[in-house]
Amino acid sequence: MVIPVHDVNPLRHTPYVTFALIAANVVVFLLMPGLAGSVAGQSNLAQLCHLHAFLDQYAAVPRELIHDQLPGLVPTGAVGVGPQGSGCVVAPPDYQKSPPLSVLTAMFLHGSWLHLLGNMLFLLIFGNNIEDRMGHLRYLLFYLxxxxxxxxxxxxxxxxSGEPLIGASGAIAGVLGAYLVLYPTARVWVLVPFLIFLPLRLAAWIVLGFWFALQAVYSYGGAVSQAGSVAYAAHVVGFIVGMLLAWPLKRGTPPPPQPPGILFGRQTRGAW
Structure with missing residues (x-):
């Protein structure tokens, strides 16, 4: 897996929406219950119960979205002691949950610092040029x-599935799909882990094509983006939707600059 760090694709306008989305995701993550446990690498039972109650209310759940089957009992956030030991207390929900609205709230929730920072890195590198091409409001609508x-x-x-689905990955996958359509030849600086992190500058179609291929392969193993598992199928769907929505803009999109090839810090000819 390559890690993008910068693209060679100048902007005409300040990407205010991209910055605002990143700020919103960071603020929401800092306010999420259980953050202390994610920072320290461990959580106590009270923190986990609070987090589970929070996710049941604000995360998207496939069963609720498709069948409108809201659970009769949900964690309250409290800890109780029963015959089998301590656990999270469950009770009928004291709130009204809208499954379609939960998709929006889930897009700003993340399960860990790694989850958050990885998503925001991709959004910052590739989202700014898509916003620059689409305009602020159209880009925001496209993202949603x-x-x-x-x-x-x-x-x-x-x-x-009754597992909660969280993260901005699906929306960001759409941004990546749009970037592949609009700027396939843009150069992207990446770090390739091979004993050490090797810096390379590759064409966007290689970086994003490889990313999409991995998501497509992993999606056959399926699972949900929580507790270490990832909703790869959502990435695949988002990427394809982003490509389709960006395609009408391809004809009027000026190509990015093509600087001389640089490989391992040395000037080369014909480098990707």
Missing amino acids: VCGYVSVYGFALLNSS
């Missing part, structure tokens, strides 16, 4: 549409 379609696409494939 990709997020919604990716979550519902995953839910259709996993309609019986």
